[in-house]
Amino acid sequence: MILAVVDLETFAQLTANGISRGAAVGLLGVGFAFILGVTGRFHFAYGAVYAMAAYLAYTFKDRGLFPPLVDATLPFWPAALLGILVVTVVGVAIERFVYQPLARFAGVNALLAIFVAALGLGIAIENVIRLLWSSSSQPYFGPVQERWSLWEVTFLNFDVYQLVTYAALTLGLAALLRFTPLGRMVRATRSNPDLALTIGINARQVYLVVFAIGTFLAGVVAVWSGLQFAVEPAMGTRPVIFAFAVAFLAGTASSPVRVFLTGIVVSLVEQWSSMWLSVRWTQTAVFIILVGYLAWLSVKQSSLYTKIRTRNAARVSPARA
Amino acid sequence: MQIWLNYLVQIIIYAGFGFSLNLLLGYAGQVSVAHAAFGAVGGYSVGYLTSTQGWSFLPAVAVGIVLALLAGFVIALPAMKLTVEFLILLTLAVSFVIVGVFSSFPQLGGTFGFTGIPKTELFGWTLRSPGDWVVPALVMAVVTYLICRRMGESAYGRVLKGIREDPIATQALGKNVFSYKLAVFGISSALAGLAGGFYSGWLQLATPTVYGFAFSLTLFAIVIFGGLANLHGTILGAVVLVMLEPLLRRVINLPAATASVVLLIVYGLLLVVLMLLRPQGILPEGARPLARLRYAVTAPRGPGQPPLWTKLRRGAAGDRLEMTADDEWSPSVDLAALDGSDGTAAVESGDPPPPPPTTSGEHIHVGFAAHEEQVVAERRWSLAPVVLEARGITKRFGGIVAAEDLDIDLRRGTITALVGPNGAGKTTVFNLLTGFIRPDAGTVKLNGTELVAMNPDRIARLGLVRSFQDVRLIARISCLQNVMMAVQDQDGEHLGKLFFGGLAASRSETRTREQAMRWLRFVGMDAFADVPAGALSYGQSKLISLARLLATDAPVLLLDEPASGIDTRWVETMLEMIEAVRDQGRTVCIVEHNLHVVGRLADHTYFMELGRITAQGSIEELTGSPELAEAYFGT
Numbered sequence: 001m002i003l004a005v006v007d008l009e010t011f012a013q014l015t016a017n018g019i020s021r022g023a024a025v026g027l028l029g030v031g032f033a034f035i036l037g038v039t040g041r042f043h044f045a046y047g048a049v050y051a052m053a054a055y056l057a058y059t060f061k062d063r064g065l066f067p068p069l070v071d072a073t074l075p076f077w078p079a080a081l082l083g084i085l086v087v088t089v090v091g092v093a094i095e096r097f098v099y100q101p102l103a104r105f106a107g108v109n110a111l112l113a114i115f116v117a118a119l120g121l122g123i124a125i126e127n128v129i130r131l132l133w134s135s136s137s138q139p140y141f142g143p144v145q146e147r148w149s150l151w152e153v154t155f156l157n158f159d160v161y162q163l164v165t166y167a168a169l170t171l172g173l174a175a176l177l178r179f180t181p182l183g184r185m186v187r188a189t190r191s192n193p194d195l196a197l198t199i200g201i202n203a204r205q206v207y208l209v210v211f212a213i214g215t216f217l218a219g220v221v222a223v224w225s226g227l228q229f230a231v232e233p234a235m236g237t238r239p240v241i242f243a244f245a246v247a248f249l250a251g252t253a254s255s256p257v258r259v260f261l262t263g264i265v266v267s268l269v270e271q272w273s274s275m276w277l278s279v280r281w282t283q284t285a286v287f288i289i290l291v292g293y294l295a296w297l298s299v300k301q302s303s304l305y306t307k308i309r310t311r312n313a314a315r316v317s318p319a320r321a
Numbered sequence: 322m323q324i325w326l327n328y329l330v331q332i333i334i335y336a337g338f339g340f341s342l343n344l345l346l347g348y349a350g351q352v353s354v355a356h357a358a359f360g361a362v363g364g365y366s367v368g369y370l371t372s373t374q375g376w377s378f379l380p381a382v383a384v385g386i387v388l389a390l391l392a393g394f395v396i397a398l399p400a401m402k403l404t405v406e407f408l409i410l411l412t413l414a415v416s417f418v419i420v421g422v423f424s425s426f427p428q429l430g431g432t433f434g435f436t437g438i439p440k441t442e443l444f445g446w447t448l449r450s451p452g453d454w455v456v457p458a459l460v461m462a463v464v465t466y467l468i469c470r471r472m473g474e475s476a477y478g479r480v481l482k483g484i485r486e487d488p489i490a491t492q493a494l495g496k497n498v499f500s501y502k503l504a505v506f507g508i509s510s511a512l513a514g515l516a517g518g519f520y521s522g523w524l525q526l527a528t529p530t531v532y533g534f535a536f537s538l539t540l541f542a543i544v545i546f547g548g549l550a551n552l553h554g555t556i557l558g559a560v561v562l563v564m565l566e567p568l569l570r571r572v573i574n575l576p577a578a579t580a581s582v583v584l585l586i587v588y589g590l591l592l593v594v595l596m597l598l599r600p601q602g603i604l605p606e607g608a609r610p611l612a613r614l615r616y617a618v619t620a621p622r623g624p625g626q627p628p629l630w631t632k633l634r635r636g637a638a639g640d641r642l643e644m645t646a647d648d649e650w651s652p653s654v655d656l657a658a659l660d661g662s663d664g665t666a667a668v669e670s671g672d673p674p675p676p677p678p679t680t681s682g683e684h685i686h687v688g689f690a691a692h693e694e695q696v697v698a699e700r701r702w703s704l705a706p707v708v709l710e711a712r713g714i715t716k717r718f719g720g721i722v723a724a725e726d727l728d729i730d731l732r733r734g735t736i737t738a739l740v741g742p743n744g745a746g747k748t749t750v751f752n753l754l755t756g757f758i759r760p761d762a763g764t765v766k767l768n769g770t771e772l773v774a775m776n777p778d779r780i781a782r783l784g785l786v787r788s789f790q791d792v793r794l795i796a797r798i799s800c801l802q803n804v805m806m807a808v809q810d811q812d813g814e815h816l817g818k819l820f821f822g823g824l825a826a827s828r829s830e831t832r833t834r835e836q837a838m839r840w841l842r843f844v845g846m847d848a849f850a851d852v853p854a855g856a857l858s859y860g861q862s863k864l865i866s867l868a869r870l871l872a873t874d875a876p877v878l879l880l881d882e883p884a885s886g887i888d889t890r891w892v893e894t895m896l897e898m899i900e901a902v903r904d905q906g907r908t909v910c911i912v913e914h915n916l917h918v919v920g921r922l923a924d925h926t927y928f929m930e931l932g933r934i935t936a937q938g939s940i941e942e943l944t945g946s947p948e949l950a951e952a953y954f955g956t
Contacts (some may be wrong), residue, residue, distance in 0.1 A: 042406050098593060106600050111405045112352060113596045116545050119538060120592025127585040135582070241413065248410050280432070284421030287414040294411045297397035 010275065012153045015095060019264055020159035024221050026263020027166040028239055029246030030173065030256045031217035036191045037252035039207045041099050042111060044118035046218060046243070047236030048125035049091055053219035054226035054235060055129055057083030058140045065229035076142040084219030090216025092208050094121060100204060129233045137232035145228075162224050170260040177256070186210060216249060242266070245290045326451035330458050332563045334520050337462040339543045339555035340469040341512035346541070347549035347606070348473040349505045350485025352405055355396070355412035356540045358419035359510040361532035361769055362389040365423055368435030368527030370573035373428075378441045382518035389514025390507050392419070397506035401499065418496030424529040434528030440834060441522040454523050461519045465512050470552055470818065472508070476813030476830055479806050481505060482550070483795050490793035493755065494779035494807045494873060496814075534594045542592055548602025557603055562588065591940065606797065698735075699939045702924035705732035708908045709785065709877055714753055722932045723749045724760070729927060729934070731877060736739075736899065736909045738919045738940070741929035745914040748790060750929070751879045755787045756780045767877065782809065787879035790912075796855030800846060800865050803854050804837035807872040840868040844898060860887035867898065877908045884918045896921055 028050070035043045060079035065072055074082065098121065099114050106113035146157040177183035185206055188196040193203040218240075225235065243263070250262035265287060274282045330890045342356045366385030372902035396415055401409055424432045428656050441457075443447045448454055472478055483491035484498055492498045521527040539562065547558030565587060567713055569582040595602070709731040716724045723746050731737050739747045752758040754765055756777040765772040772780050812818040812829035819826050841847040844864040849857065854865060862882065870878055883899060884892045892915075899922060903909050913919050919926060928936040928943055943949050 014634065036406065042409060081813040097916065098597070102596055102600075105597070107598065113600045115352075115405075115409060116541075117593045117596040119541070120589040122589070122598070123538070124586045124589025124593070130582045131579070131586065241417070244410060244413065278425070280421070280425045284418055285424065287417040287421065291399065291411065291418060292843045294403065294407060294414070297407070298399045298402045 007154045010133075011272075012151070014271040014274065015268065016153045016155050016159070018268035020155060020163060021271070022264030022267030023163045023166040023260070024225060024263075025239060025242045025246055025267055026260040027169060027217055027221050028113075028243035028315075029250065029263045030170055030259045031214040032240070032243050033247035033250060033252045033254070033259045034173070034256065035210055036247060037254075038210045039099075040094070040111065040188055041095070041103075041207075042115040042118060043094075043211075043214070044115060045094060045122040045125060046214075047240035048096075048122040048129075049087055049215055050218040050222045050236035050240060051129060051233060052090065052125060053083050053087040053222040054140070054231045055083075055133060055138075056086050056221045058138055058226060058231050059083075059133075061142070062140070080142070080223045082215060084223060087219045087222075088212050088216045091211045091218075094231065095207055095211040098196040126233050126236075133233070135233060137230040137235075140226045140231045142227050156228070159226050162228075165220065165224070167260070169220065170256045173213065173217075173256045182209065240296070242286065245286060249290065249293055323451050326455060328563055328567060330451055330454045330523055332457040332559045333455070333462045334516060334523065335540070335543060335559040335563060336556050337458070337516040337519070338466045338513060338540050339547070339559050340462070340552055341509045341516065341553060342540050342689040343544045343547075343550065343555050344469040344473055344512075345505055345509035346544055348478050348485065349481040349509075351400065351502065351506065352408045353412040353509075354409060354534070354537045354541055355416035355419070356509075356513050357532045357534070357536035358416040359389050359392060359513035360517030360520060360536070361420055361527070362392050362510075363425060363514030364521030364527040364532060365429060365435070365517075366514070367518045367521045368438050369429060371441075372435055378518075378522055379441060382515060382522075385518045386511045387514075390511035392514075393507040393510025394503060396510070397503045400506065401502055416534055420529050420532055420534075426582070430528070432529060434526070434531070435521070436526055436528065438521060438525040438527065440525070448522075458519055458523065461515060465515065466552060468508070468512065468820075472505070473550065473552070474817075475819060475826060476805070476811045476833065477501075477816065477819055479798065479802055480814060482798055483806055486795045486797060489757070490789065490795065490826050491806070492776075492778045493757075493781060493787060493789070494794075494869070495778050495786070495809060496806075497776075497778045499776075519627070539588075542588060545592065545602060545613045546595060548604040548606065548608070550606040551602065551604045551608060554602050554604030554608075594609045602604050630706070677708060691735045698924040702732055702735045703739075703890045705735050707731070708733045709754070709765070709767050709910075710748075711754060711765045712763055713758045714750070714758050714765065716749065716753055716758060716932075723758075724753055725932045727753075727763070727932075727934055729754075731822075731908050731910050732925075733876075733908050734903060734906045735924040736903050736911065736922045738923035738926045739910065739929060740914070740916075740919055740926055740940075740943075744930040744931075746932040747929055748881055749932075750788050751881055752913065754879065755785060781873065781875065784875040785877045786870055786873045786875040788866050788870050788881050788883065790881040790885070792858075792859075794854035794862050794865055794869070799851050800854050800857070801834070801837055801841065801850040803865055804840055804868050804872045805833050807869045808833045808836050810875055837868075837872055838841065840872045841865075843871070844868045845894070863887055863891075863895070867895070876906075878902070879909070880909065880911045882912055882914065884913065884915055892918065916944070918933060 014236040028046075032043065032046055035041060035046075042149065060074045060082050061076055062073065065074070073079070098117055102113050102117055103110045143158075147154055148157055148160070149155070175183075177187060185196070185201045186209070188199070188201055189203050189206045196203060196206075220237070222238070225239070229235075246263040246266055247259060249266065250259040266289075269289065270282050270286050273285050277285060338356060338360060342353065345351050345353055345356075363385030363432055366388055366903055367378065367381045370381035370384060371378060396412070399705065400411055403411060423429050424434065430436070433639070443457060443678075446453075448457065473481065480491060480496050480501055483494075483496065484501055488498050517532070521531070524531065535592065543558035543562050545558075546561065547554030547556065566580065566584050569575050569584055569587075570577060573580075575583060599605075707730045711727060711729040714724050714729070716722075716725040728752070729737075739750060741747055749758065753760050754772070756772065756775050756779070760773060763773065767780075767783055767785050769785060772783070772785065777782075794800075795806070810820055811833055813826040813833075815822075818829075838847060838850065841850055844867055846861065846864050846868065849861065849865070854862060857865065863886075867880075867883065870880070880899070884895050887895065896918060899909060899911070903922075909922075911919075911922065913922075923940055926937060926940045927934050928949055936943055936946065
């Protein structure tokens with residue numbers, strides 16, 4: 001085992017990397033936690049929808065609006081925006097036409113049924129992408145990448161743009177939840193869908209809005225990530241699994257800001273651990289932390305009884321359908 | 322030909338994986354997307370030991386099984402109290418950790434894994450062609466099937482299903498949920514290790530990709546597709562998922578690369594459609610493909626619709642029993658059969674039986690006339706020996722006092738009632754006595770044994786059981802199975818006796834069934850024995866819940882609102898049965914709002930307000946007190 005000498009420069013560089021990656025994972029975590037926390041759907045297809053956003057943006061810019069028929073392409077920004085919006089509609093459609101009927105039929109087993117359906121959707125969407133665009137990665141160019149440096153630390157202009165965008169979106173969502181009537185409706189539904197129903201809030205419509213917002217966030221991250229790296233069918237898998245971890249570590253019902261910051265902390269831990277561990281171990285390290293956290297959570301459940309009571313209460317709630 | 326034999330071996334091995342996953346996912350309800358990782362433990366053991374250490378195949382598989390068993394135990398600990406979404410996440414993380422750790426060791430081939438595992442030798446016979454693998458793989462799958470079937474379709478599996486649907490209710494019946502979960506995680510994982518060993522031996526590969534997350538999802542899909550808690554469904558699932566590939570490639574003639582992509586799209590969409598149309602899988606729990614035909618001929622009664630029910634009506638004087646056949650079902654109990662002494666019609670009623678004998682107490686016969694009831698009751702109460710003695714029980718949740726310095730005595734052969742306004746903490750008292758909530762201070766002694774700090778299942782086994790206000794039957798198993806689950810000391814619940822005890826387990830199962838039937842008959846619900854508990858009306862489920870509680874044979878019973886939410890006709894029946902149980906010498910404590918019920922049943926009454934006992938005595942004394950009348954009775 002070789003213990004690398006830790007110098008300040010490396011540390012600063014790793015910190016910068018951690019923040020930049022953490023912002024992406026953090027925002028994905030915000031989206032996933034928002035969906036799971038409010039609707040109770042384990043939206044495993046999130047990663048595939050994410051990849052779809054990047055592919056659509058890329059196609060609208062480089063291939064045409066509808067390649068077999070319409071060859072006209074869009075400039076980068078409108079193409080990116082259109083891709084994100086289309087995928088937002090897809091996200092809403094999944095909730096409306098798959099998850100909501102399932103929740104109605106499956107009753108107490110809705111969580112498992114929705115997880116399985118989401119799994120299936122994820123596999124199907126990823127492979128539809130392979131079928132339509134080929135399995136290899138696609139180069140995708142937009143704004144020019146520049147290398148900036150500040151005190152010995154180098155980073156890309158993209159890193160800065162992303163951090164700003166993601167932080168702004170997180171704060172925007174937090175503000176939306178806190179200050180707007182829509183936000184109040186979402187919070188009411190999150191805490192008790194049945195009670196929300198009694199004051200005239202339709203949980204199902206709120207869920208559609210939640211899926212729109214959650215999917216939109218994934219789309220934004222996907223476009224940036226496609227630009228910075230490449231567009232490929234499985235691009236959603238790893239970031240989204242990290243995002244799951246982040247969402248659960250932060251708590252799915254907690255504020256977007258907290259989830260976002262958790263994402264940054266997790267990435268920092270991952271980056272910093274590379275000073276002592278080989279790269280392969282650092283990726284595993286995050287999951288080891290997650291398992292440790294879940295073990296702690298399990299031990300902390302001093303009373304099984306109270307836990308199950310609340311779960312059952314949530315399960316039988318008809319408004320969740 | 323060779324290629325088809327290859328598909329056959331693949332189906333067999335996938336089915337082997339599927340059986341063990343179904344035990345965990347279908348029977349025990351523990352969602353795991355880490356099954357491939359447990360398989361990897363077996364596969365890598367074979368890879369490492371046979372290709373670098375020169376071991377032969379079977380010992381290497383054995384090592385893999387042991388390591389996978391340990392891995393399963395380790396996962397079971399954090400998984401113990403997690404809800405479904407956290408369990409999905411945990412197993413997801415575990416699958417990445419296990420495969421990640423394997424690919425981090427150069428000794429294990431790093432990211433490449435083992436790609437050149439030598440051809441497997443069994444007893445000096447080298448397995449060269451796919452055909453050679455059919456029999457060994459079949460042996461592996463059959464052994465796995467038999468183990469899973471033995472565990473799933475027995476008294477043991479009944480408890481697993483109970484844990485799946487309602488771990489609290491299962492624990493309240495004295496089942497050690499912890500050890501069941503530990504065992505089922507361990508054994509399921511060990512069997513995955515076994516399948517993994519054969520899988521790697523057959524593929525001659527053990528790589529991170531082979532055992533990646535995608536493989537976990539495939540196994541998950543096989544089990545879901547075939548049907549949860551149905552092992553035959555798993556075979557079907559394995560056949561369909563494996564054979565889709567040749568179907569696309571050879572029949573529809575797609576090029577190999579496209580076929581594999583289309584295959585996955587079909588997989589994915591199949592799962593979605595399946596969840597929408599048939600979420601219980603192709604072969605749902607309990608369905609046997611071959612039994613279908615027979616089933617159709619002797620079609621069972623629809624739930625809640627017994628074809629003929631003998632309805633008993635007690636005459637006004639109580640000295641005549643009238644029997645009518647009626648399609649409207651009404652509950653009944655025959656008091657005459659319980660108390661032969663008063664000679665009222667011992668009777669043409671025929672069937673309704675006395676409560677089965679219990680070992681918990683001798684019969685106490687106290688004859689008394691109706692108008693002296695209260696006086697006699699108090700005297701009976703004061704003479705009876707104390708069975709359960711709670712002293713100074715205190716529990717606070719944050720600033721809220723749920724129970725403050727409670728002293729409660731339950732005496733043998735008597736009924737004690739706990740009354741008080743909503744939120745007084747009556748149900749909390751039950752939770753405190755039975756160990757579901759641990760008191761901050763105080764002692765609870767059952768026949769001198771200290772119960773505080775014991776787990777609820779241990780307390781139940783010692784003879785203190787409770788019912789739930791919300792009944793908590795296991796909805797998807799039959800009423801009979803629900804009651805059978807409550808019978809204590811079943812041989813079929815011990816893995817050792819289940820596998821090595823010869824006929825002990827099946828004999829015990831027969832005894833259990835008889836015992837459960839007697840209790841069903843006692844509550845007048847024997848016609849519903851085969852009806853799933855979820856199909857019952859509320860009142861009926863309360864009767865089953867009483868039968869289930871009584872079947873534990875526990876001497877002390879805590880009944881949470883036994884008569885609430887059921888119509889007047891049922892109430893009478895319920896009360897008669899509780900009295901019958903009391904007369905058998907069992908100790909009963911009820912929480913009840915209905916003062917008619919309390920007045921009729923209770924030998925002694927505690928009045929609770931805001932977590933404190935503020936008065937006790939006979940119900941007449943309590944209703945006579947002006948302060949209490951104001952606090953609760955509202956006059």
